[in-house]
Amino acid sequence: GAGVSQSPSNKVTEKGKDVELRCDPISGHTALYWYRQSLGQGLEFLIYFQGNSAPDKSGLPSDRFSAERTGGSVSTLTIQRTQQEDSAVYLCASSQQGGNTIYFGEGSWLTVV
Amino acid sequence: GENVEQHPSTLSVQEGDSAVIKCTYSDSASNYFPWYKQELGKGPQLIIDIRSNVGEKKDQRIAVTLNKTAKHFSLHITETQPEDSAVYFCAASRYNTDKLIFGTGTRLQVFP
Numbered sequence: 654g655a656g657v658s659q660s661p662s663n664k665v666t667e668k669g670k671d672v673e674l675r676c677d678p679i680s681g682h683t684a685l686y687w688y689r690q691s692l693g694q695g696l697e698f699l700i701y702f703q704g705n706s707a708p709d710k711s712g713l714p715s716d717r718f719s720a721e722r723t724g725g726s727v728s729t730l731t732i733q734r735t736q737q738e739d740s741a742v743y744l745c746a747s748s749q750q751g752g753n754t755i756y757f758g759e760g761s762w763l764t765v766v
Numbered sequence: 767g768e769n770v771e772q773h774p775s776t777l778s779v780q781e782g783d784s785a786v787i788k789c790t791y792s793d794s795a796s797n798y799f800p801w802y803k804q805e806l807g808k809g810p811q812l813i814i815d816i817r818s819n820v821g822e823k824k825d826q827r828i829a830v831t832l833n834k835t836a837k838h839f840s841l842h843i844t845e846t847q848p849e850d851s852a853v854y855f856c857a858a859s860r861y862n863t864d865k866l867i868f869g870t871g872t873r874l875q876v877f878p
Contacts, residue, residue, distance in 0.1 A: 657809075684865075686865070688868075694870070694871075695772075695855065695868050695869060695870040695871050696810070696855065696857075696866075696868040698865060698867065698868075701865050709865060711767075744809055744810070744811075744820070752811055754800070754815070755800070755812070755866060756812070757802075757809035757810045757811070758809050759807075759808055759809045760808075760809050
């Protein structure tokens with residue numbers, strides 16, 4: 654079946670604008686994660702959804718960042734009033750419940766100009 | 767919270783040689799340790815993982831070792847090939863929570 658799907662693959666936006674990044678996890682996966690990867694850097698945890706539990710938002714860098722997951726499937730990461738330091742690749746991943754393998758999408762490359 | 771350190775940040779080897787990447791972690795409750803390979807412009811892909819009830823796991827040219835007492839784990843690639851060139855990330859998590867904390871990555875270059 655299909656892997657984790659993310660859109661858009663590339664997004665250029667002006668500083669101060671809001672952006673939405675979409676993630677469609679692998680069908681049947683109850684866990685969904687967002688990570689951020691700045692150029693040449695490691696993967697920074699942002700937020701984690703697991704089934705109907707309250708999401709773990711401990712990695713969100715500021716209140717400009719938010720994410721939701723509707724119907725236990727598709728997730729949207731929203732960045733309000735974008736800043737240049739928000740430029741990065743935003744990676745989504747999903748896994749089955751219970752600590753199984755985590756699969757990543759190809760990422761959404763965000764550039765704030 | 768968990769902190770994962772990874773060394774070296776860059777590694778260059780001749781084709782056919784072995785490559786070793788090492789990671790240490792801080793949370794003694796962590797018990798799942800995957801390794802991911804990331805090629806340019808792509809998302810990370812799992813190449814091997816190990817759980818805390820084993821000390822070593824091997825898959826063809828790739829092996830991972832875990833020392834829970836010392837809180838470190840290593841990736842070993844034997845008979846390296848140019849297509850092994852990529853960035854490799856280690857990670858750690860508590861099994862039940864699934865949140866992976868990643869190391870800072872190792873850029874491996876294999877020269878023909």
